[in-house]
Amino acid sequence: MSQTKSRKDQIQNLHKNKTKTKKPIIEILMRSIVKPMFGDNLATFGSNMAALFFVWSTLKRYFPRHIQHFLLSAIQRIPIFKKLSDKILNLFSPYAYIRFREIEEYRYNYAYAAVKTYLGAKVNSEVENLKGNQVKENTSLDLKRDDVKIEEEYEGVKMCWELFRCAKGKKVCRLTFHRSNWEVVTRSYLSYVVEEGKSIEARNKKVKLFMNNPSLHWKLSMKCLWSCIDFEHPATFETMAMDLEKKDAILSDLLAFRDGKEYYDKIGKAWKRGYLLYGPPGTGKSTMIAAMANLMKYNIYDLELTSIENNWELKKLLIATTSKSIIVIEDIDCSLDLTGERKDKDARGDKEGKKNAVTLSGLLNFIDGIWSACGQERILVFTTNHLGKLDEALIRRGRMDMHIELSYCTFGAFKILAKNYLNLDHHILFGKIECLLEETKITPADVAENLMVKDPQTEADGSLKGLIRALEKIKSNQIALEETKRSPRD
Structure with a gap:
């Protein structure tokens, strides 16, 4: 029995030794780098780096080129190695970088827009590359800077901006500066750039008309969900033909909404307002929308429901809209089957196999559900020629806050x-x-x-x-x- 037991112990020890010798090369590399990296002995770190280079030269000698590239890319994808490479670069580089991406966490980055506006407006006689634009024949020529690399000084500190696209086509503004100027950049310079960019944009703002693209044309960028043109409709409330008392009531309501941020915060509601415009064709519903946009200086998002496949796409379009905008669904009674009870429509949809279509419930969530709060200072406008055809749940107070009848000429x-x-x-x-x-x-x-x-x-x-x-x-x-x-x- 003792001989058998000792024999088993020998086999177990041999198995343990074999498993120890078969550790993967990644673990060997990590042990040779990570441990000394976070140690205090620089000499040990240097010797381990030399060991790493020796291992890598050995791999290059005995492995084909395509396998070398595969191993290198595999190592680079490991989070710990990526973090280590960043630490090494930061250890020897005296510069810091701050990136402003156009799309951040699936939403448009307003700081990116402000930075780009600020950089484009820095036009002087020393600038070499400019781009000119003229929207109307009677307006002056608009000149903007067209450099991909812009340098400037702020309080004696040199700043370097670069405009480029990432691998996936996303636009980025990157600021490079010396680490010793970190306090100046983060405490005053960036605030100055963003505020100045917003001020320039407010002075030169032009109302835009957006239309949603069909989903099959969507790309990775959220900007591809909508395409836009300059909105040049001349309608105003002064020139709009309607009852004067009704016009004054609408004007007062719009101005109260525009100045009502504190009020909406106080009552705990999303900063949005819904208007239902109804009446016979030719009574001025589209003109009313144009007058609203020109009064408020809000962009118009003309939402075409028939080109949207499902409720998920509707939410994605909503997220891609900006604040200070008017989201319009014209002739809503013709866009979807919004008559009758929701239960009956849901049952019909299930029988007909239209599970991916935009539903009334999805549209209601778009109006006042959780997703409707993905943005502030927005107006929702529905128009219809036949008020009686619409579901009561769609047009009740709280969803469409103000019902405006545009009737025959008085x-x-x-x-x-x-x-x-x-x-x-x-x-x-x-x-x-x-x-x-x-x-x-x-x-x-x-x-x-x-x-x-x-x-x-x-x-x-x-x-x-x-x-x-x-x-x-x-x-x-x-x-x-x-x-x-x-x-x-x-």
Whole structure:
């Protein structure tokens, strides 16, 4: 028994020795580097580095080139080795780097925009590379700096900025400075750059109109979810033809929202506001949106629901929108099937196999769910020609905070149009037009079309008389239609 036991002990010891000799090369390298790296003996660190180079030269001698590249890339992907290489570089480099990425944690980085605006505005006679831009023919030429590397001084400290793209196409602004100036950079310089960039952007801000791209065109960058152009619609509340009391109420509500950050923080609600615009075609719903954007200086995001495949894509688009914006869904009754009860629609969707389509529940979460708070100072605007077709859950108070009916032209709206088109405050024909407007249904768009001067010789009189003829024709058609409805059927 003792011989058998000693034999087993010998076998176990032999097995232990074999496993010790078969340690992976990564562990050997880590033991030869990590231990002395964090030690205090520089001589030991140097000897271990020499051992590392000896091991690497041995690998290069006995392994083919493609295997060398594979081993090197594998080692570099190990977190501990990446951290060690960064420590070595930081040990010998006197410079520090701060990066501002365009997209940070799936959201647009406003600091990046401010930095880029600040750097682009540093134009003087010493700059070699410039780029010029002109949006309208009547505006002046806009010059911006077009260097990928910009150097400047701040309080005697040299700063070096670089603009480049990462491997995945993401844009980055990188600041390089000497480590001895860390306090100056972090405490005052960066704040100065960001605030100055925001100030320049506010002075030169142009309202943009965004449209969502189909999901099959989306790339890695969040910027590819939307494409944009300059918004140049001239509509204002002063030129908009609608009831004066209603217009004043909308203006007051918008201005209170714009200045209401402290109020929304106090009551614990997301800083957003919903407006439902409804009425017949041609009553000015799109013009109202343009007037809102021009008043508030907010960008417009025109959301096309039919090009979105599912609720997840809807959330992704919402995250990619910026603050100080108006998110618009026009003709919402035509964009999705939003009539009836949600349970019935969900059941129909399951039967038809449309599990990936945008649902009413997804749209409600977009309006006032958790994801609706991914941004501040935003306005949601829905438009429809048929209010009765919409689900009550979609348009209830709290989701659409203000319901605005844009109806047929009133005499007050006509007077605004007469001032805009004919520069008239009073005219002898105004009385007759007022009586006809009370008896007929005509949209502001139709009135404006009749007020446009077609004959320079007749000018205002001819336009007003043409409007009267149009109103009389509409009145006679409406009377005939009512008589047809009252007449008994055959």
